[in-house]
Amino acid sequence: MSAIADRGYSADEMMAVAASRRLGDGTVCFVGIGLPSLAANLARRTHAPGCVLVYESGTIGAKPTELPLSIGDGELAETADAVVSVPEMFAYWLQGGRIDVGFLGAAQIDRHGSLNSTVVGPYDAPTVRLPGGGGAPEIALGVRDVFVMLRHSRRAFVSALDFTTTLGDKVRVVITDLGVLEPVEGELTLVALHAGSTVEDARSATGWELRVADELRETEPPRPDELSALRALRTKGTR
Amino acid sequence: MAVVPLSEAVRELVGDGDVVALEGFTHLIPHAAGHELVRQGRRGLTLVRMTPDVVYDQLIGMGCARRLVFSWGGNPGVGSLHRLRDAVEHGWPAPLELEEHSHAGMAAAYAAGAAHLPFGVLRGYRGGDLPVRTRVATITCPFTGEELAAVPAQRPDVGIVHAQQADRRGNVQLWGIIGVQKETVLASARSIVTVEEIVDELEPRPGAVVLPAWVVDAVCPAPGGAHPSYAHGYYGRDNGFYVAWDAISRDREIFRAWMQRHVLDTADVAEYHASLAAEAAPV
Numbered sequence: 001m002s003a004i005a006d007r008g009y010s011a012d013e014m015m016a017v018a019a020s021r022r023l024g025d026g027t028v029c030f031v032g033i034g035l036p037s038l039a040a041n042l043a044r045r046t047h048a049p050g051c052v053l054v055y056e057s058g059t060i061g062a063k064p065t066e067l068p069l070s071i072g073d074g075e076l077a078e079t080a081d082a083v084v085s086v087p088e089m090f091a092y093w094l095q096g097g098r099i100d101v102g103f104l105g106a107a108q109i110d111r112h113g114s115l116n117s118t119v120v121g122p123y124d125a126p127t128v129r130l131p132g133g134g135g136a137p138e139i140a141l142g143v144r145d146v147f148v149m150l151r152h153s154r155r156a157f158v159s160a161l162d163f164t165t166t167l168g169d170k171v172r173v174v175i176t177d178l179g180v181l182e183p184v185e186g187e188l189t190l191v192a193l194h195a196g197s198t199v200e201d202a203r204s205a206t207g208w209e210l211r212v213a214d215e216l217r218e219t220e221p222p223r224p225d226e227l228s229a230l231r232a233l234r235t236k237g238t239r
Numbered sequence: 240m241a242v243v244p245l246s247e248a249v250r251e252l253v254g255d256g257d258v259v260a261l262e263g264f265t266h267l268i269p270h271a272a273g274h275e276l277v278r279q280g281r282r283g284l285t286l287v288r289m290t291p292d293v294v295y296d297q298l299i300g301m302g303c304a305r306r307l308v309f310s311w312g313g314n315p316g317v318g319s320l321h322r323l324r325d326a327v328e329h330g331w332p333a334p335l336e337l338e339e340h341s342h343a344g345m346a347a348a349y350a351a352g353a354a355h356l357p358f359g360v361l362r363g364y365r366g367g368d369l370p371v372r373t374r375v376a377t378i379t380c381p382f383t384g385e386e387l388a389a390v391p392a393q394r395p396d397v398g399i400v401h402a403q404q405a406d407r408r409g410n411v412q413l414w415g416i417i418g419v420q421k422e423t424v425l426a427s428a429r430s431i432v433t434v435e436e437i438v439d440e441l442e443p444r445p446g447a448v449v450l451p452a453w454v455v456d457a458v459c460p461a462p463g464g465a466h467p468s469y470a471h472g473y474y475g476r477d478n479g480f481y482v483a484w485d486a487i488s489r490d491r492e493i494f495r496a497w498m499q500r501h502v503l504d505t506a507d508v509a510e511y512h513a514s515l516a517a518e519a520a521p522v
Contacts, residue, residue, distance in 0.1 A: 033315065033316050034316070056342065057264050057265050057266070057416050057418070058264070058416055058417065058418065059416065068316075069315070069316040069317075069476070069478045069481070070265050070315035070316045070476065070478075070481075071265060071315065072264055072265020072266050072315075072416050072418075073265070073476060074266070074415065074416075074469055074471055074475060074476065076416075077266075077415045077416050077471060083415070083416060083417070083446055085417050085418065085419065085421065085422075085448075086264050086289070086342070086346050086418050086419045087346040087347065087349065087350045087419060087422060089346075090342060090343040090346045090347070090361075091343075091346070091347070091350075091361070094343065095343065095361060095362050095363075114367070118339075118368070118369070123368070123372060126327065126328060127328070128324075128328070129312075129323070129324045129327040129328055131311050131312050131313035131319075131320075132309065132310060132311050132312055132339055133310065133311070133339075133340075133341045133342075133369060134290075134310055134311030134341070134342050135311075135341070135342040135343070136341070137341040137343070137363060137364065137367065137369060138341055138342070138343035138344075138361070138362075138363045141362065141363060141365055142362070163368050164366070164367040164368045165367060165368070165369065166367060167365070167366045167367055
């Protein structure tokens with residue numbers, strides 16, 4: 001985290017800010033825990049107060065004052081517009097086509113945006129047994145746009161997935177700690193770099209020959225108001 | 240239905256080799272019942288749960304399970320379930336068969352089970368590698384011709400959930416994040432509900448799930464029985480415990496010693512809490 005000293009913010013903070021800027025006021029957003037939750041909560045506290053946060057535990061329109069550690073923390077239910085059962089969440093709200101943006105993470109991603117969160121190695125004899133798909137397979141089918149947040153490395157950005165947990169058809173953007181990728185003619189292409197990263201950094205952290213857009217943008221660094229809102233969101237206490 | 244001690248309910252209603260679902264989506268996770276399964280040494284269970292987290296890590300690590308039906312197995316917000324991983328990756332303490340679904344598929348399967356239908360239907364399981372690794376089929380809508388996924392109904396032998404309250408006749412009320420608990424109880428051949436407290440009269444609450452006494456086989460008082468998860472209106476989630484579980488569960492011997500001290504050497508949920516408090520107290 002030497003980056004904090006160098007630039008005044010961490011790589012995770014850059015990722016959260018970049019993702020939050022893509023959420024509009026009124027966007028209905030299916031969020032998981034971790035960076036997506038951070039990004040969506042940041043959007044709600046800055047430029048998009050009307051951003052609707054939906055957690056798969058059944059809380060619709062949650063407005064937590066602190067970042068939850070789990071998708072089912074009590075504060076999500078207390079601050080939600082509605083709390084529904086899990087079967088209702090997946091059938092009526094997600095499958096019903098009422099969610100604009102779904103955030104996904106994964107252990108591996110390929111050039112088409114397909115994701116693996118199931119196993120590393122063969123399915124029947126995995127080197128690493130990962131948690132599995134959870135809500136992701138139907139999030140990837142049911143939302144309008146999928147946003148992926150994933151730290152850039154050769155271990156994660158692979159030429160072939162060990163297991164395809166979700167399809168990349170609806171992936172509109174992949175936000176990494178180095179920059180931003182978007183699909184161009186079906187292949188993820190580097191379209192923006194965060195301050196301090198280079199094309200070479202991104203290429204060497206990608207397990208396939210990474211395409212780079214002709215007009216490469218630079219991400220605006222986190223502004224002071226974004227950073228202070230971000231840091232005010234703290235994960236609830238540990239003993 | 241009868242209000243009975245948890246040990247008696249587990250003895251009479253859960254057998255070795257049964258298909259058992261302990262549900263509660265982050266909230267109201269029936270840990271006290273999981274501990275009782277461990278104390279009574281149940282073996283060969285097929286454990287069903289959307290989100291096997293710490294409670295199933297404990298059951299799997301103690302050798303209670305033969306098979307796991309699930310959709311997401313991790314320590315929420317923390318990382319891996321080390322006992323689950325050890326069983327799958329190294330067969331310790333015993334190999335664990337997996338039947339893996341998505342959340343939407345599990346939810347549809349429970350809803351179908353509650354309705355006593357043979358399968359649930361959803362727009363899901365399209366593409367990817369999951370469909371070839373699990374029990375799912377494609378069916379064609381007889382009205383529109385759309386191709387949809389069919390998942391076999393979930394019909395556990397025993398469904399176990401935790402709730403805030405029951406009245407003296409055994410009617411149950413739970414509220415907050417209600418997860419898939421109603422479906423679990425209605426889908427199961429037998430059911431056990433542990434509760435924070437028994438009250439004279441259930442006070443109706445907005446958005447609550449009420450399970451009438453006649454759909455529940457046993458109601459068991461277990462105050463604090465959801466710990467380290469939480470019971471809305473009673474106590475909060477012990478996030479520190481979930482973080483601490485990572486180190487406890489990472490090592491086989493540390494895990495076993497922890498289970499010995501806090502589960503096997505305690506008689507019930509009250510003694511479990513006392514042993515945790517004794518450990519935390521300055522000497």
